[in-house]
Amino acid sequence: MIALGQMRRRPAAFVGLAVALFLAVATVTLFGSLFAADVTAPDAARDAAAGPGLLVIAGAFGEIAVLVAFFVVVNALGFALRQQHRELALLRTIAATPRQTRRLVRGQVVATALLVAGPGWVVGAVAARHFLTELQGRGMAAPGVRVPGTPVPMLVALAAVLAVGLTASSVAARRISRIAPAAALTASSTEHARGGAPRLLAGTGALVGGGLLLRLSATQPPDQPDQAGQAALLGSLVLLIAVALLGPPAARALAAVLGVPVRAVAPCAGWLADANLRGYARRLSSAVVPVALLVGLSGTMLIMTSTSERAASMTATSVTSDTDVWLRQAELAMLVCFAAVSTVNTLVAVTAERRREFALLRLVGATRVQLLRMLTAEAVLTAALGVLLGAAVAGAASAAFSVAVTGSAMPAVPVATCWWIVVGAGVLTVPGILATGLRAVRGPAAELVGGGRD
Structure with missing residues (x-):
């Protein structure tokens, strides 16, 4: 309730985080769908394609996307926390523990990720079909390969983005959750x-x-x-x-x-x-x-x-x-x-x-x-x-x-x-x-x- 209350009170502070998580969901869905298309394709279709193949392309793009997404999400979440610094510091002074503070931040990340998951899935699925069409036109995927209708890539994308977001939350919330409660109220006005x-x-x-x-x-x-x-x-x-x-x-x-x-x-x-x-x-x-x-x-x-x-x-x-x-x-x-x-x-x-x-x-x-x-x-x-x-x-x-x-x-x-x-x-x-x-x-x-x- 506290996490959602903070998000309703400061929606602008979470815009950057929401956009970053949306891009992460969309890109992981895109390349996960390409991976699924290659896995479900007949062996003859895989052999007919030239170049590195869908698995290599999806893997190479996907690993870069996840690394960059982590970098961007940490950055966006850090600023979302700085916008809430006084409220989080006040919670620390009224006996909120560091673990409870980190749990609040994790709740905000999960809520934001769930909020953007639906649009991210739609954009990622549409982009996967367009990307596959381009690859087929360039001979890097066989004409018979299709993006399957399974929701597995979408669920994997959500799980991957939640893992990225929760890892980012542990990094971004480290300072506010570890300093002394009295020091937390003045920490935002100074720079170490x-x-x-x-x-x-x-x-x-x-x-x-x-x-x-x-x-x-x-x-x-x-x-x-x-x-x-x-x-x-x-x-x-x-x-x-x-x-x-x-x-x-x-x-x-x-x-x-x-x-x-x-x-x-x-x-x-x-x-x-x-x-x-x-x-x-x-x-x-x-x-x-x-x-x-x-x-x-x-x-x-x-x-x-x-x-x-x-x-x-x-x-x-x-x-x-x-x-x-x-x-x-x-x-x-x-x-x-x-x-x-x-x-x-x-x-x-x-x-x-x-x-x-x-x-x-x-x-x-x-x-x-x-x-x-x-x-x-x-x-x-x-x-x-x-x-x-x-x-x-x-x-x-x-x-x-x-x-x-x-x-x-x-x-x-x-x-x-x-x-x-x-x-x-x-x-x-x-x-x-x-x-x-x-x-x-x-x-x-x-x-x-x-x-x-x-």
Whole structure:
């Protein structure tokens, strides 16, 4: 009852989580349906198909989808909890145990997943039929293969998404459930400078793991570009997880460098924006990581595709084909959907929760126009930091892939297309922050500082 009451009181806080879980249900249903189509197909139909087959395609897409979904759900759930921080802290002060707090969060995740399961099943089933039709048209599935009418893929999708959501809830609820009840009431107004040894160790482990995956990609033989590509893509994802874990100090250092020209161009707003970003490194990292995820995964996919095409031209062999390119584009579209949801949800949540900070600045003399100038400078710096980190990950992953398929660490970079990725990151970042900021600076400043509005 308490979990559902919180959801009814703050529905906007759960929009990002609902969209992330919806995408997860739809994608797992899609690839689970393809898996079921291959299992129920006659042996003759399987033998007639060219390429890796439905099982390999569904497995490769599915594992990437689950990993990215976990990343996005943890992020979205974390912000949903931050919106409820005071209520959860108050529950802790009136004798709610850490176990009860975690159970409440799990209840919210389960309720949200059940709410979006139906639409996710419908979209996933329809997408599976369209995807199978495309594969049949490209000769990668026999004409007689059909998506079965069994509900098993849908139930498996719901079970997988619930497992992802419940695991994410244990990660996201860890801090609020473990700190002392009295400290919980003040924890939301401060930011800890240290991330703790477990976070540092996990980040270092992810960094090493990502490097090992890239080494595995680079050592694949030239006639196995698919294996090299999957290893490089997984490596880029693991490196982005390392960026998320080790993000605050890295973001603070990069912000100090990029803040110099911003302070020169806009002395007042630029100085305040730079001070805000460096002073709240964890908040900055939360905003930067989704942008880096979008740029890193998109850039890796595009550069690997371009590198494969160059390798095919150099060797006059079928290292790549139109079907390979189409599959990578489909995988890219899926990843971009998850990354875009994470980016928009994070930026909106990070900016919206600063209402009291903006109100205090207004009370000491700042105008709404000055606050929007400061937010513009912050948005530009956030986008630039995310693009730089994402580009670094994409460069490392695509270089490893290039070594495997061409023997050179210099991949073929489609500059014009990559610029569109940068533009897309800016379009998602800057308008999202400014639109939320416009809403956040409205209302009586004294009332907001005093906690009269939420």
